[in-house]
Amino acid sequence: MARGSADFDAQALRTLRRRTLFDGCRLSAAEVAERLGTSKSRVLAYESGRSVPEPRRIVQLAEIFKVHPRELAAQPNPLGLPNLIDLRDLRIQAGLTMAQAADRIGVSRSGYAEIEHNALLPVRDDGAVRLELARVLGVRPGVVDQALLLHPAAVARQRRLTDHLQEIFERTHHAGVPGVVDAEDRVLLEIAPLLQRPPQTACRLVKGEVDRYWTLLHERARMEVDLAYAPSAAAGRRLAVQKERLDTAVAQAAPTSARNLTRFLSQALNVRQWRILGVLSEHGSEGVPPSLAAYHVQEHQTDTRALFDRRYLVATMRGETATLALSHSGAKHIHQHLARYARLYPRVRIANPPFGLRFSGGRLTPDVSAERAASVWNALLQQASAAHQEAGSAQGM
Structure with a gap:
């Protein structure tokens, strides 16, 4: 294996050198080496795959041939499947x-x-x-x-999490034995480090997954009764299809919960950002009052900016004044993850759906172009700065 075997395509380098013209001529390996500040043998080793260039060399090669460094990466395999992203x-x-x-x-x-x-x-x-x-x-x-x-390490953690959740879910199948989880539970104490959360927080999150599993079991039990007393053969066939889907959902409940919980926690907002999103959700499509927007920008600029960068809020104009409002993406995030956030941050209460609007019919502030958003954001920063200076002047009087 080549030393430093990164995802580097030797063939791509050979092709670039032989097809790229400089003043009507192709560069020789020696000329490429001279521009890199290395030896001809080293360039030939790159092209043969016997050696892999260091990151700075890859950038230099890309600059020589006027391409993005990614052009020197290995290409998809012959079946057209993408290489594993690393x-x-x-x-x-x-x-x-x-x-x-x-x-x-x-x-x-x-x-x-x-x-x-x-x-x-x-x-x-x-x-x-x-x-x-x-x-x-x-x-x-x-x-x-x-x-x-x-990532192999993440896949291994998710498999362990799946096994632990499966053990907890199986408790609900025993009559008279509640599927209760507490912070001292042996399995829960093994789950907490996998979630990178304290046992109390992990306990609340796992209880949420158990609640979802209970719901599936209840739906399946009800479906079994409906199927047993189907009024017609056609109705029985429809119910049988629905029960088969529920059977699959129950069988896959543990890996599904492990995957969804892992993904949620990897992208979860911090408690300050979640609280800001909740404030915006209460003020509808018109946005918060400009004074409140200025407060958040001034006092919580890092968190507000993070929400802005993730497109969960937009900077919009209310007349001549800039303000903040919840975006489509922000409302969707609340709608999809409200139950898990309620367990992650139990002291922060947010209503669902946001400000009584439905996604299908309600008017939400639309996501705007990056240029427009940046312009209004800058206006917000100026307003917040001016408000801060006015407050300081008033205190000095």
Whole structure:
């Protein structure tokens, strides 16, 4: 195997050198080596696959041939299936060392090593690290999500979580034995570190999954009765199909809960951001009063900006004044994850659906273009700064 075997395509380098013309001529291996500041034999080793260039060399090669570093990555396999997304390969394609990636994302080098080697984001991450990682690597956030979820370490954790949830779910099948989970439960104490949450928080989250499983069992039991007393053969066939679907859902309940819970926690807002989203949800499509928007921008700028970057809120205009409002994406996030957030942050209450509107018919503030959003956001910053200065002047009088 080539030294430093990253996702580098030697054939792509050979093709670029032979097809790219400079002043009507192709570059020789020696000329490429001269521009890189290395030897001809090293360039030939890159092209033969006997050696893999370091991240900075990949960037230099891409600059020589005027392509993105990703053009030098391995191509999809002959069946057309994408290669497994790997954070290390994405970093190398971006031309970064681990130290450079850590510095640009704003985490320690050991923290970045945990992300790349074990697919573990910082425990207190509020989604900002994931977004910064996508920006630094030059990919969409969804690509980073996929790389984290498909990481071998993450897959192993999810399998252990599935086994633990299955053990808890099986308790509900025994008559007279409630499927109760408490913070001292042996299985729960093994689940908590997998979720990177304290036992009390993990307990609340797991109870939510047990409640969903109970609901499935109740629906299936009711369906069995309906099927037994079907009024006609046609009705019986329809009910049999529905029961088969419920049987599948019950059988797959543990892996489904493990997958959904893992994904939710990897992207969950922190408690301050969730509280801000709740405030916006109470004020409808017109947005919060400008004074309240200025307060959030001034006092909670980092969290408000994180929600803004994730498109969960929009900066909009109310007459001549800029304000904040819940976006379609923000309302959808509340609607999809309200039950889990209620267990993650039990002291923060948010109504569902947001401000009494339904997604199909209610009017929500539409998501706007990035340029327009940035312009209004800057106006909000100016308003917040002016309000802060006025408050300071009033106190000094």
